Structure formats: structure tokens, C-alpha cells
């Protein structure tokens with residue numbers, strides 16, 4: 001998605017990768033969907049958890065999708081045993097709130113960035129929104145997209161439906 005929008009993209013596998021091949025720090029980070037407890041374990045195993053937390057907290061533009069939203073949240077309900085989160089967005093997120101794999105669904109949402117068509121897969125919802133957090137979208141009165149400063153967390157997958165608005169916003173956050 002990001003490459004199709006003109007960005008240069010590299011995987012983040014260790015703290016050194018926060019600095020690109022040209023010695024310049026990365027401009028933005030995307031925390032993908034997947035399984036938040038596994039991503040958390042890998043972040044800690046590869047000594048990336050703390051450097052990433054510090055960078056995002058210091059203002060690195062960041063987009064977290066689905067499991068990525070869980071990782072960004074200050075508090076996580078229904079965590080896996082020992083699961084930690086980066087705690088950089090002042091929200092509480094309930095993991096797997098929208099059901100299991102068979103409950104996956106596409107949905108049209110009216111977001112503050114306009115109407116979007118996205119996919120929910122074992123998706124979390126936001127159950128508490130901190131005072132400095134903006135709500136970007138709701139689904140059936142449940143908060144599913146939030147933003148605090150330059151950090152955006154969305155409970156769904158925009159890439160599966162080809163919805164580019166959140167990725168474009170991440171790139172414009174860099175320029176901004």
C-alpha cells in the first residue's frame with residue numbers, strides 16, 4: 001500500500017532499522033495487523049520494544065492497524081498472558097472484541113476522513129478514549145479508529161479492500 005503511494009518501505013526487525021540505509025532515521029512506522037501478543041513478544045525478543053516506544057512517543061508518525069492498534073494502546077483488555085503494549089495512545093482497547101475469524105466482515109464506515117470500506121478480522125474495539133484522543137470512526141456506536149497527535153490506530157484492515165486514506169494520511173503526517 002505504501003509503495004503504491006510512492007513511499008520507500010523497509011521491514012523493521014531491530015532497533016538499528018529505525019535508522020535507514022542512508023543513515024537517516026525512518027520517517028514513519030506502520031505496525032501491521034496479525035497477532036498483537038506475538039508482535040509484542042518479537043519486539044521484546046529483538047530489543048525493539050523500548051526503542052520503538054521511545055521513537056513513537058517522541059513524535060514519529062505511526063499507523064497501527066488491528067493488532068497494531070492493540071500494540072499502541074495504553075491499556076489492553078483480554079490480553080494474552082504477559083502481553084504488553086507500547087502505551088503511546090491514551091485508549092483502552094478490548095482485544096478480539098468483534099469475534100473470531102468466522103465473524104470477519106467488510107464494512108462501510110463514515111470516518112472523519114470520509115467514507116471508507118474496510119475489513120474487520122478478529123478486530124479489537126476501543127472501550128475508553130483519553131482526553132487528547134480524537135475519534136476517527138465508529139461502527140455500531142463502537143470506536144474503531146483513533147488518533148493522538150501523529151499516531152493513528154485503526155481496528156480494521158484498510159489494505160484488504162484497497163482503502164488508501166489512512167496510508168495517505170500517514171505519509172502526509174511526515175510532510176506535515
Ligand code: GLN
Pocket residue numbers: 032033034035036037065066067068070095096121122123124
Ligand atoms: N486479534 C488480533 C490481536 O489480538 C488482531 C487481529 C488482526 O490484526 N487482524 O492482535
